[in-house]
Amino acid sequence: MRPTIQAAIIDLDGTMVDTLGDFEVALNRTLADLDLPPVTRSLVERTVGKGSEHLIRSVLAHQLALPEAGVSACVTVDALYEPAWQRYQHHYLRCNGQHSALYPGVQDALKALSEAGIPLACLTNKPLSFAKPLLAAKGIDGYFTQVFGGDSFERKKPDPLPILKTCEALGTALAQTLMVGDSSNDAQAAHAAGCPVVLVTYGYNHGRPVQETPAAAWLDSLALLPAWLQAKNT
Numbered sequence: 102m103r104p105t106i107q108a109a110i111i112d113l114d115g116t117m118v119d120t121l122g123d124f125e126v127a128l129n130r131t132l133a134d135l136d137l138p139p140v141t142r143s144l145v146e147r148t149v150g151k152g153s154e155h156l157i158r159s160v161l162a163h164q165l166a167l168p169e170a171g172v173s174a175c176v177t178v179d180a181l182y183e184p185a186w187q188r189y190q191h192h193y194l195r196c197n198g199q200h201s202a203l204y205p206g207v208q209d210a211l212k213a214l215s216e217a218g219i220p221l222a223c224l225t226n227k228p229l230s231f232a233k234p235l236l237a238a239k240g241i242d243g244y245f246t247q248v249f250g251g252d253s254f255e256r257k258k259p260d261p262l263p264i265l266k267t268c269e270a271l272g273t274a275l276a277q278t279l280m281v282g283d284s285s286n287d288a289q290a291a292h293a294a295g296c297p298v299v300l301v302t303y304g305y306n307h308g309r310p311v312q313e314t315p316a317a318a319w320l321d322s323l324a325l326l327p328a329w330l331q332a333k334n335t
């Protein structure tokens with residue numbers, strides 16, 4: 102009998118790498134360039150997950166509304182977005198991977214899955230130009246046959262399109278491809294695409310407990326994934 106799960110698609114931020122430090126540093130350098138007050142890590146944690154444009158627009162809207170910003174009401178998010186995006190890319194590429202760390206168990210899980218013959222793809226809402234160097238800096242790029250970012254397709258997670266395209270690239274059936282993520286974006290995209298989904302409990306889920314999101318399992322460590330998958334496939 103063919104195994105139930107033949108490949109896995111794994112999210113990056115909040116699932117494999119704790120990147121809040123990189124986001125915070127790049128955002129605060131960007132805000133300083135624009136003479137706006139810095140963000141707190143907790144705002145970053147609640148806002149991250151829907152790609153860079155959403156993050157920058159949300160952070161600009163939040164910081165512009167702070168009384169200490171001292172900004173006149175005619176300064177809008179739309180007016181600041183393009184310069185902010187340019188500065189953010191500049192800063193992010195320079196601090197990428199320097200204030201972030203692999204979560205415990207990630208390296209072992211990727212090794213075990215690869216040894217079990219499960220092809221792995223990385224699918225993130227991060228721009229591809231940030232994602233690829235980060236995977237390399239953390240020494241895990243070699244595990245993935247495909248890497249796709251938030252700018253690889255017309256739409257991002259929670260839209261199912263990136264998952265459909267990733268399955269196409271992997272050459273696996275949707276129902277036999279497992280999505281592994283940390284947020285409702287990953288789960289919604291997987292549900293809409295028809296893929297099973299497993300969520301890790303330690304990532305960034307817009308400030309909500311991820312157990313509220315329907316999934317096949319909620320794991321406290323990615324190290325538990327190979328055994329979960331083996332049990333599923335026997």
Ligand SMILES: O=C(O)COP(=O)(O)O
Nearest residue numbers: 113114150151152225226
């Ligand atoms: O960059 C983001 O918004 C989050 O990316 P993720 O899809 O890897 O969690």
Ligand SMILES: [Mg+2]
Nearest residue numbers: 112114115283
């Ligand atoms: Mg994530």
